[in-house]
Amino acid sequence: MSRSLAIDHVTRHYDRGDFLALLQRSVAMPTESQEPARLPELQSYLQDFIEPLIAPMDFVSHVYPNPVAGNGPLLVASRIEAESLPTLLIYGHGDVVRGYDAQWRSGLSPWEVVVEGERWYGRGTADNKGQHLINLTALQQVIEARGGCLGFNVKLLLEMGEEAGSPGLRQFCMEHRDELSADVFIASDGPRLSAARPTVFLGSRGAFNFELRVDLRDGAHHSGNWGGLLRNPGIVLANAIASLVDGNGQVQVAGLKPAAMPESVRRALSTIELTPSSPGDPAIDPSWGEPGLTPVERVFAWNTLEVLAFKTGNTDAPISAIPASAIAHCQVRFVAGCDWRTFIAAIEAYLAEQGFPDVRVRQSPGEVLYASRLDPDNAWVRWAIDSLERTTGKPCALLPNLGGSLPNDIFADVLGLPTLWVPHSYPSCSQHAPNEHLLGSIVKEGLQIMAGLYWDLGESGQDVRGEHHENTGLLTVS
Template sequence: MTRDDAITRATAHFDAGGFLALLREAVSIPTESQRPDQPGQLDAYLEDFITPLIAKLSFQDTTILPNPNGTNGPFLIASRHEGDDLPTVLVYGHGDTVRSYPEQWRDGLDPWQVTVEGDRWYGRGTADNKGQHILNLVALGQVMEARGGRLGFNTKLIIEMGEELGSPGLRPFCREQAQALKADVLIASDGPRLNAERPTLFLGSRGAYNFELSVNLREGGHHSGNWGGLLRNPGTVLASAIASMVDARGTILVEGLRPPPIPEGVRAALADIRVGEDPNAPKIDEDWGEPGLSPAERVFGWNALEVLAFRTGDPDGPVNAVPPHAMAVMQLRFVVGTEWKTLIETVRAHLDANGFPMVGVRPARAAEVFQATRLPVEDPWVGWALGSIEATTGKNPALLPNLGGSLPNDAFSEILGLPTLWVPHSYPACQQHAPDEHLLGSESREAMAIMAGLFWDLGEDGPAVLRRRAGGA
């Protein structure tokens, strides 16, 4: 068979309902990792759904292992070996979801059943992430059948069950299982495309570091008439401290929290990227953020310092008193090159130098730091993947050097040392994490074709890409 035959086979399987049937089965397993009473369901997804599915794809050495932290959801790893001289791809997905909140879904929708209404396929996990990794596995199987039971490359698989909690245990797990997960490239799917119509490739993600600022000046409040103007107000102090760090248009004022200049390759990749054009997207504030940058550069190539929460006194029942305390939760979304490991020391030094020694700073409680990652846009895998997607769709795919959001990509890029290619299959208005989460049927069908083409091309071109990365012809 040819490449076109493999893609036709994959889309025909999709049209016959093969993917939808698997998606219905997967969604019916409630895998809410954010609920402490769900460990049995997390295990069931791997044991009763993923394991039989990949057995049909001739995966060997399938193993379900406990989380290294002894608390959170397990991991599944499996492998399919065709030859020592062939490239090896690592495929990733997560089978857990956020809480379902069924009472918030509109009438006629059940988060644990797939409901098809026109082009929208509703259900918790359809977009994040069951639909995405199942689609990739189905495409892999269709290419394997088109090639008479072979792929032309080796495959390894990791499915985690705690991504919606920040992937606890994933990093130590990757360290412990580094040999079992050893590969040449990661190909995975999560998050949305740039928009529903444009296929997208992203190469990493921005990092995220949450930290707390606090002002604790005295015990108890004091009457604002008798003491106002005499006692330092912690809310005012904290607001002023924040204003010394980020100005009224969102420009970061602390040099140590700013990124290095945007690399020319990244700037070139973002030149044709338009953000916020989805009909359901909020209107972009053109005068917000770092001056001189395009909206795409601000969200994909730069850092953002955000106030996530601010509290002083009792906002629900204010009284005429100078409050004793104030606190804020801040977040730095950051790109590669930012000195995030010294963030607390950097903020402490800034506060002291600007007259705010009374403002405390510490990492947010239970905060998991997502590191910033970005495969260089010049890497041979990038041009290969873009060419494959364009050959399949006839469209110019969007290249995002990294997502604006965060993923546990550092487990793969930094710990396992892999080049990382992410091909998302949802879209910005999919209502991920919200009631009425859904996939688009039309976009999923195109994604099936894209992944079939990508896996076919990996069997054809993988060795040559590895030679180019090694400096060969």
């Protein structure tokens, strides 16, 4: 069996409708991790759907309770051919966001796959059931095509709480580090750069949320009697924010910006262009953000400070009064190489220098999403790009990291793995929204891409592993 015949094998699987039937069974399971009452469905997805799916591939699997009580379980499965062979770790999540049944367009349901032309509608089709099922299906087809021998070992980690912030995942991976040990991590989540362009990304930006608050007095005071006599907390806070980030979106606090952009990152982004992927996409503001950077560099290789919400007084029913307080909820999206633990001190010091002693700064509740990135010059990256381009005949988009955030640092830092993400969705998939969907063309190409990757891993994985160990290129912050 040759590489091309293996790809033909998985293509026929798609053309027969076998993958669509599998996806329909998966989507019918309402695995909403944000709903506590859905815990039985989260357990059932792993035990009654995934385990029977992977058992014929000779996986040995175990479903573990989440180390954080009340959250969805995790599955670890392994398929070991020989200890000397390279080992691949595959990751995915079987939980979904809330269905919002009533908000879907007429004729659609979150718990049923409805095909309309290229679009396959259903909750989880894009995030993440469709994506990890593409990978498992391609693996199954390559095993069959190669007569049951892959030429590498496989481990699988599926969680059921990613949409709730992956509670317990870090602790679980720390406790099961040996069980999850591998040579390379390949998974699928998030969108391609565009529907037509195969994409590989190597990590994600981090996300740090914080609050700015000004409390000047108890109660509001009439703006006619006291205007001009009392400081307005809304105005104080607005000016404080304007000192942190100027009117063109440039961050002014040195401690909130990366020291430099690695040359390998700059080279990787030089071939990337941002174009609208659907008619509803907003136009890019070309002069917004850090000067001297391209729009692509600003979103994939730099830090941004965003105001997510700002409140002073009663915004629903304003009255003629000077409010007593003001609050802003803000966020820093940051790249690898930045230590989020220094951000609060940097903001406090800067505001003090700018004359805003009354502005209090505190980290928002919830977990920080860490930044991590594999060096684009890493041997595994070159191998993956070559494989995708051989399969598709298209130039592959290489993103050093997503502009958004994923728990990539857990795999890169805690498990110490080179991380490759090969997404099978696209920017306008309505992920997390009503009418979520996959594109059939991307499903078909995704199956072919993954079949090619798995074939190539069996053929050249040992050589790539050796080259990687000679020059490890992980850049992480924990």
